[in-house]
Amino acid sequence: MSTDAPNLLQLEEQVCFALAIASRSVNAIYRPILEPYGLTHPQYLVMLALWERSPRSVKELGSALQLEPATLSPLLKRLEAAGLVTRERSSIDERMLDVSLTDAGLTLRAEAETIPPRIIDQLGMSIDELATLRSALWRVIGAAQNSGTERTTRATQTSIA
Numbered sequence: 670m671s672t673d674a675p676n677l678l679q680l681e682e683q684v685c686f687a688l689a690i691a692s693r694s695v696n697a698i699y700r701p702i703l704e705p706y707g708l709t710h711p712q713y714l715v716m717l718a719l720w721e722r723s724p725r726s727v728k729e730l731g732s733a734l735q736l737e738p739a740t741l742s743p744l745l746k747r748l749e750a751a752g753l754v755t756r757e758r759s760s761i762d763e764r765m766l767d768v769s770l771t772d773a774g775l776t777l778r779a780e781a782e783t784i785p786p787r788i789i790d791q792l793g794m795s796i797d798e799l800a801t802l803r804s805a806l807w808r809v810i811g812a813a814q815n816s817g818t819e820r821t822t823r824a825t826q827t828s829i830a
Contacts, residue, residue: 684809698791702784706777707751713784715744719754720778724769726759753777 680686699710708716718733719725725733731741745768748754753774759765770778789799 688809695788695792698788702787706780711744712748713781715741715748716753716774716777716781719768719770719774720781724767727756727766727768730768748774
């Protein structure tokens with residue numbers, strides 16, 4: 670084996686490793702910033718989605734956040750217990766639950782506007798650097814999701830044939 674060839678199994682060369690470390694590290698920055706608001710990072714993401722549009726069905730919220738109902742449901746229960754959201758049967762389809770912001774949840778939005786600048790400051794990166802990183806991550810996410818769809822489609826086609 671040539672010494673010039675890259676070591677494909679070198680830990681530091683793995684995209685999955687870099688993503689895992691980056692995720693844990695960024696979430697660790699959010700933790701003390703979100704703590705005074707009584708929010709965890711996953712709860713903050715739910716609130717961001719609801720600040721964009723409320724009410725939303727649980728199904729729509731799960732789709733926006735790319736979370737399964739079993740993961741989303743406990744988050745919503747805790748946010749409801751904290752008085753930030755309500756969950757009610759949909760008036761259009763009673764099989765569905767709608768999630769709405771309470772007055773406290775709406776008020777929290779104004780306070781939360783201080784969070785992104787604090788995160789940017791903690792990271793010490795420019796807005797342009799972060800925008801480039803975010804674009805690259807969305808390309809990785811899209812490629813990974815498309816890869817999974819292609820595998821599922823091929824497996825289905827193979828089992829049908």
